[in-house]
Amino acid sequence: MRQNALVAAVWLVAIALAGYERAAAGVTLSTASRWIVDESGNRVKLACVNWPSHLEPMLAEGLGKQPVDAIARDVAAMGFNCVRLTWPTFMVTNASYSSLTVAQSFQRLNLTESLAGIRVNNPAVVDLKLIDAFKTVVSSLGASNVMVILDNHVSKPGWCCGNNDGNGFFGDAFFDPDVWVDGLTKMATIFSGVPNVVGMSLRNELRGPRQNTADWYKYMQRGAEAVHAANSRVVVILSGLSFDNDLAFLNSRQVSVSFAGKVAFEVHWYGFSNGQEWRAGNANQVCARIAASVARRALYLLDQGWPVFLSEFGVDNRGGNVNDNRYYGCVAAVAADLDLDWALWTLQGSYYLREGVLGLDEVYGVLDWAWCKPRNDTALSRLNALQRPFRGSHSPPLPPATTLY
Ligand SMILES: *[C@@H]1O[C@H](CO)[C@@H](O)[C@H](O)[C@H]1NC(C)=O
Ligand SMILES: *[C@@H]1O[C@H](CO)[C@@H](O)[C@H](O)[C@H]1NC(C)=O
Ligand SMILES: *[C@@H]1O[C@H](CO)[C@@H](O)[C@H](O)[C@H]1NC(C)=O
DSSP states (O other), X not given: OHHHXXXXXHHHHHHHHHHHHHHHSSOOOEEETTEEEOTXXXXXXXXXXXXXXXXXXXXXXXXXXXXXXXXXXXXXXXXOOEEEEEEETHXXXXXXXXXXXXXXXXXXXXXXXHHHHHHHHOGGGTTSBHHHHHHHHHHHHHHTTOEEEEEEEESSSSSOOOTTSSOSSTTXXXXXXXXXXXXXXXXXXXXXXXXXXXXXXXXXXXXXXXXXXXXXXXXXXXXXXXXXXXXXXXXXXXXXXXXXXXXXXXXXXXXXXXXXXOEEEEEEOOGGGGTTHHHHSOHHXXXXXXXXXXXXXXXXXXXXXXXXXXXXXXXXXXXXXXXXXXXXXXXXXXXXXXXXXXXXXXOOSBOSEETTEETOXXXXXXXXXXXXXXXXXXXXXHHHTTTSOSOOTTOOOOOOGGGGO
């Protein structure tokens, strides 16, 4: 009997895993009220990690450190079923960038050491055009059964985000709405036949002195239509104002597009979004107050029947940042309670070049500086607890997560 029970339990886990894996492969996603679902209406929970490819070199970070296939396998092995892969508009719209090969892009920035690392670890991408190297990363993730959300992060390649960096809002120095729509259309078209590309987020963290709701509706609706016309498979994800902290305005006016079942919203929530309030106050009181504020600004949309993707959150993985540690307990509780779809900031243990610093260490990265292993196993296992669905419409019940580890 014991043995039969064990066999049955193993089968249950195997069946659940098979469903989970199949969901990640070539699935077409849509929305059913607040849930993301597959073709059969079964819930697919997005448990993603951000992987930047929008900084000056315009190549997914880490390819100087490890082979792209090894990184993709690590993403899957750490329990993520999806990557929010960032890209800069100019990589596909501006010939001074789009014409470059990987080698030329790194040479122009004098990133000699990184380029040498890429030659060793990923020789096949060195002489590819940047967009073709980007496709290589996407297909490598596909081979590891990892879904991809293409995130338009900035226009001009570089670290994001400042109020006055020219990339913040429609009409800013580098943010011509026509060029943006052209870039979205190009990316949607290029990836229309690629099965693991399941979503596109239209623009990261709108912000700055020019931001206003009238232009938000005008251009976000236009961008959404352009993406859907070029690629009707992807879920179109819309971010809010004020660094993607604010979707409150949708309470008085809904978004209006010509298609249904393919629109989701995204929100960002960090410890530092509220300065040092976590460190300064009583953690329970601060959590109650700030969680209510995030609900008023964004998560209320769940109750109105829209998916809200927590597409950036994360902490200093070294464990010494009190503000971040207190915040994490709160954001994780909210993510579990509402069973949110989410994307951790972030995968990269280090950058080729960030804000002028070569090889900058990313303390929010799940991987270590060398992209070899998890930076902090404790932080990772805490995160693993959030990766499986807790509830959700149409979903068959899954065995408890403890069975699987
Ligand atoms: C192309 O890139 C250059 C250099 O960043 C920039 O000055 C220019 O405005 C861009 N052109 C267009 C059409 O976006
Ligand atoms: C790259 O190095 C050359 C030669 O030392 C220098 O002239 C150029 O300004 C450098 N470019 C960058 C982007 O650092
Ligand atoms: C890992 O994270 C935990 C929890 O925040 C922390 O206590 C610990 O010091 C961290 N360890 C390392 C090696 O950074």
